[in-house]
Amino acid sequence: MTPFGKLKRDFAGKKVLIFGLGVLGRGADVAKLFVEIGAKVTATDIKTAPKLGPSLKRLRGLPISYILGRHRAEDIVNTDVIIRNPGVPWNHHLLERARQVGIPVLMDTALFMRYFEGTSVGITGTRGKTTTTLLIRALLSTGNRTVFLAGNATRKANCRLLTHSSQSLAVMELSSWELQGFRDERRSPNIAVVTNLYADHLNTYKSMEEYAADKETIFLFQNKRETVILNRENPYTKKMAERVRSVVRWFSKEDFPSSWKLPLRGAHNFENAAAALKVADLFGVPKDIEARVFAGFSAVEHRLxxxxxxxxxxxxxxxxxxxxxxxxxxxxxxxxxxxxxxxxxxxxxxxxxxxxxxxxxxxxxxxxxxxxxxxxxxxxxxxxxxxxxxxxxxxxxxxxxxxxxxxxxxxxxxxxxxxxxxxxxxxxxxxxxxxxxxxxxxxxxxxx
Structure with a gap:
């Protein structure tokens, strides 16, 4: 049975609660996917219908029940499984209640990882995730393998990507929120990249240590043969190495060849490129092709x-x-x-x-x-x-x-x-x- 077939087998006929539709598109596609595989879908969001207009438009005509402008306690206990949007806090009191009564609280990207049979490369960090992810995808796409984007790098439901074969390669941009789902699944990508770590989201996290702990999930469940690639120049990523059980490879901006072109502004982008280069080297991408990919790479939308x-x-x-x-x-x-x-x-x-x-x-x-x-x-x-x-x-x-x-x-x-x-x-x-x-x-x- 294919990975997508296994997903359908496990969720067809189940009552699925989408906890947070959001407005960026992926939450709506997750809801649509579970309808397509035969689940009975309810979607709830604290935003009202007018604020969720683009998402609701995508779902028009589908058999979905909506509870908008609030979350209700009765919906939490009257379902078989909850799919949490990354924008909803892990410790939301209603989700805590669901866990207490034995209702699974899952996340789209982590659920994708449960079924995916190919090779996964995950990228996290405070800065540079998107640029590094797209550089890695560009470098690895030069061979004969099928390479696709997942995690934050796509507006699609990640579980929709389970149609790819076991020979394919998923390149995933992963936020700290998404990695909370990986922790619940006790899974990490086969190859993990941490671009850097700086103070962020301290309006949500109690401390820098709590934020860093979620980021560390990207390598926490790797086996000894898998690889994590860490920033040699960042104090926080240097400390992370103490908790790694897999193979550690280091990068810094000095690793990017001085004779190669990189048409991106800023020294920090040479760090991103060096991290991507380490991944490409693991897959044996020839040096002349690597140089050509970097020279042809342009600035990522909304980033300098x-x-x-x-x-x-x-x-x-x-x-x-x-x-x-x-x-x-x-x-x-x-x-x-x-x-x-x-x-x-x-x-x-x-x-x-x-x-x-x-x-x-x-x-x-x-x-x-x-x-x-x-x-x-x-x-x-x-x-x-x-x-x-x-x-x-x-x-x-x-x-x-x-x-x-x-x-x-x-x-x-x-x-x-x-x-x-x-x-x-x-x-x-x-x-x-x-x-x-x-x-x-x-x-x-x-x-x-």
């Missing part, structure tokens, strides 16, 4: 991505920089006068050296709305010569940045905080930035 130019001004979208360290890396990567769009809601993270780096690299600062912005403004007060502006909303902030910029400048959206003061997620924030920049480039065309 140049999205337009107008009257000599470059616009760079780095909306996924939701931590101070990410914005520090972005500022260090740009060697031009910079107008910085920064701010948003706090994740209770230390600002680290961000104020000093802003003073060193930035021509003017435009503050975005949010709880974290107040902390940053206070931290910037010692630099009295720094120009700081306080628009009332995001669109006005972008327009202010444009007015402040001169030919040769960069307008950089690298917020250092979450987007929730004005947007539902950082991608929506980035798309709005792109839309405003696109409006400028259209105006430029009309002016010709």
């Amino acid at each position: 991505e140049t999205v337009g130019r107008y009257r000599g001004i470059e616009f760079v979208n780095d909306t996924t920089a939701t931590t101070p360290i990410a914005t520090i890396k972005a500022l260090q990567a740009i060697n031009q006068p910079t107008i910085l769009l920064v701010g948003g809601n706090s994740k209770n993270l230390p600002l680290e050296e961000l104020p000093g780096e802003i003073e060193k690299h930035v021509k003017a600062v435009v503050i975005l709305k949010g709880t974290g912005s107040r902390l940053l403004v206070k931290a910037l007060k010692p630099w009295k010569d720094l120009k700081v502006y306080y628009p009332s909303a995001f669109d006005q902030a972008v327009r202010t940045a444009i007015k402040l910029a001169s030919p040769g400048d960069v307008v950089l959206l690298s917020p250092a905080f979450t987007s929730f003061a004005e947007f539902s997620n950082e991608f929506e924030r980035g798309e709005r930035f792109n839309s405003l920049v696109k409006g400028l480039t259209k105006r430029k065309e009309r002016e010709k």
